[in-house]
Amino acid sequence: MIYSLLLIKRSIExxxxxxxxxxxxxxASWKPLRExxxxxxxxxxYHVGGAEKVHSEIAKLFPGKKVMIFFTKRSVNDAMLPAFEAPGNTIRDISVYTDNKFLYFNNLIWxxxxxxxxxxQQKPPVVFNGQCNFAYKLSPHLPAHIRQIELIHSFCSFSYIRLPFIxxxxATVMISRESIQRHLELYRQYGVPAGYAERIRLIMNGIPLPKDTAPLEGTDMLLYVGRGTxxxxAHLVAAIAKEAGVTAGFIGNVEAAIPEALRAHCRFYGELTDAARIDEIYRRHRVIVITSIREGFPMVIMEGMARGLAVLATDAGDIPFHVREGENGFLLKHLDTEENIITAGAQLVKNWAPEKLEAMRENNIAYARSHFSMEAFAEAYRSLFFKA
Structure with a gap:
């Protein structure tokens, strides 16, 4: 089976x-850690991104513990770096050594x-891998008594990279049911022993729930938050806005992904890290839009629902588990043609009556409070890291 061949390849390497x-x-024996x-x-x-936001929240979950954080790839910017800071946290960026293909031997040495x-370490620490290639390559070199935990955000290239190291x-943390099912199918295809499936844990991401959810005046209808990958x-959001005759707001570095002909229907806020400003922009919109071809369960839907935004999203990943047609939003078929997605999305936006948006607003705020709290997120990770 393929899994057995991957193990042989790893052993030779x-x-x-x-x-x-x-x-x-x-x-390391010449220059040991001082603490x-x-x-x-x-x-x-540590640049701006949904995964990075989750990682920063995890990094702050352990007050009273000494935490060492290593970043192993070159970040586009340092916008999210302060979010990883907390009492007891030590941060080191080693990407100059571990992310240089021309001096790859440095990666091996590190x-x-x-x-x-x-x-x-005198007391065995917990080692946590947040979808980090370097950490996978490190994992075989750690003693068996040291507990290693991994987080996989979605079914992606890492789903294959990690197989020789599982x-x-x-424990393996996954954030969506859909992702778990796809990984289990991959296990079956590659002949991974059944016991490894039992190590998977579902821990949904959490968000700080806003105290003030009142909508702000002068709102645009649609809001997109994310990358331009x-x-x-993201261009489908702009196209939906154009066909529906509304304006879409965009948070993130996405302008280059929007065709020039559609930009008149867009308002670009750029990459933002200020929580108050982001909260304000959310509350100036009525609908959070996701048009992805693949997803886990996006944090932006959580953030939008928590502020009362209705959801207009493709039915990718775990989105259908949380978005109920007509109750808190509407779903578009993620495998449909782009033309059909634009047409269907625009028609929904045109027909979205104010009273319907208000009903969805109340439903989403209540749903977010009962499903997306940071308390549940924190308790799940603390219990996993430090079992009783």
Whole structure:
């Protein structure tokens, strides 16, 4: 089976890379960590993004613990970096060593350095991998008594990258039912032992719920929050706005993804990190729009629902588990043609009566309060990290 071949490949690589790993361990003995840590967190980036926002919330869940955070990939900007700061947290960006393909040997050496740092802690720490390639490559070099936990945000390239390393992870966190099902199917296809399925844990993302949810005056109808990457299809939001004769607001670096002919129907706010400003913009809109071809369960839907926005979204990922047709929003078929999505979306926007939006507003605020609280999110992660 494919899984067995992946294990053989990883074992051969381990032999070939052993000298570099050994050199890293030797360097760590010359320059050891100065403090003891309870938790090691490995994340790729700290630029603006939904995954990065989740990672920053996780990084702040452990007051009273000593936490070391490593970033291993070059970030586009440092906008989210302050969000990872908390008492007891130490932050190090090692991407200059681990994200340079021309000096790739540094990545190998740092695997040895990290392995030594972690294994030499007096009390075994918890190691957490937030969808980080470097951390997967590190995982075989850590002692078996050190608990390793991974987080997978969606079914993506990491779903395949991680397979040779899942035996080293005590628990796998996934954020959506749809993602779990797709990974279980992949396990079956590749011949992964059935026992690894039992390590998967569903922990939905949480958000800080706003105290003030009153809508603000002078609102535009539609709001898009996210990246301008191809799978998000932000241009469909702009096209829906044009056909419906309304304006769509965009938070994020998406302007380049919108054709020039559609920009007259758009209001671009750019990348934002100020929570008060983001909250204000949400409350100046009535509908949060997602047009993705694939999703897990987007945090922007949680944030929009918590402020009373109705939802207009493709039925990708776990979105249909939370959006009920006519009650708190409407769904578009994510596999439909772009033309049909635009037409159907625009028709819904045109027919959305104010009284219907108000009813959805109340439904969504109540739903968010009962399903998306940070308290449940925090308790789930703390229980997983430090089992009684």
């Amino acid at each position: 381990a032999v070939l890379l052993a000298p570099w790993i050994g050199l890293g361990r030797l360097i 003891e840590y309870d938790i090691f967190l490995f994340f790729p980036f 695997r040895g350095i990290m392995a030594a740092y972690i294994s030499r 035996r080293f992870y005590e 191809p799978e998000k299809r």
